[in-house]
Structure formats: C-alpha cells, structure tokens
Amino acid sequence: ISKKDGKIQLGRQTVPIKSFYTVTLQNRGKPKVQRQTLSINGGVSVVYLASYNKFLLLDDEMLNSTYIQLFVFENYDTELFELINSDPYSKIYRVKI
16 A cells, blocks of 8 residues: 555555545544545545555445445444444444334
8 A cells, every 4th residue: 555656456456545534533433533535536546544554445335334334434324323332343233213
C-alpha cells in the first residue's frame, strides 16, 4: 500500500485506491473515523483498523454494506437501529420495526 502514490499492489496488478479510512476506537469503543480521498476513479477503499493493526480492502459494494457501516463505522439510521451493546469485539443492535 502506498498512500503517497495512492495505489496498492494486488498480485501483479496495481490498483488505484479510492479512499483511505483510519478507524481508531475511543472511550467505550466508539470509532473515530478519518477519511482521505486519494483517487475518484479508484478501484478499492482501504480501511485501517488502528486498534487492531489490521487492514480491510473493500470495493464500493462491501464498503457500503450494512455490516461494515454498523460494525466498523457505527454509521446507521437511528430511526431503524438502536445500539444496545458495544465493545471492541462485538456489537449488538436492536431493529426498530
């Protein structure tokens, strides 16, 4: 991964990175998300989970999935979901239907 060049090497192919996210856990496991746009035409987004020293490589469909939005970013519609429990290893939501 080269943030300077905005590219990632996947096998023999070099792919431009669309966005680079850094996610750090704050008090009570609340994520702090920092986003840096690298290339509008990028093929993948990189999510760095700083607290775990892990990287996720995600296409747009996976990045925008309910799973990633709820469990990584805690980005959700409060009219539909209620966060019941959050810790570094699990999250529990209640669906308000």
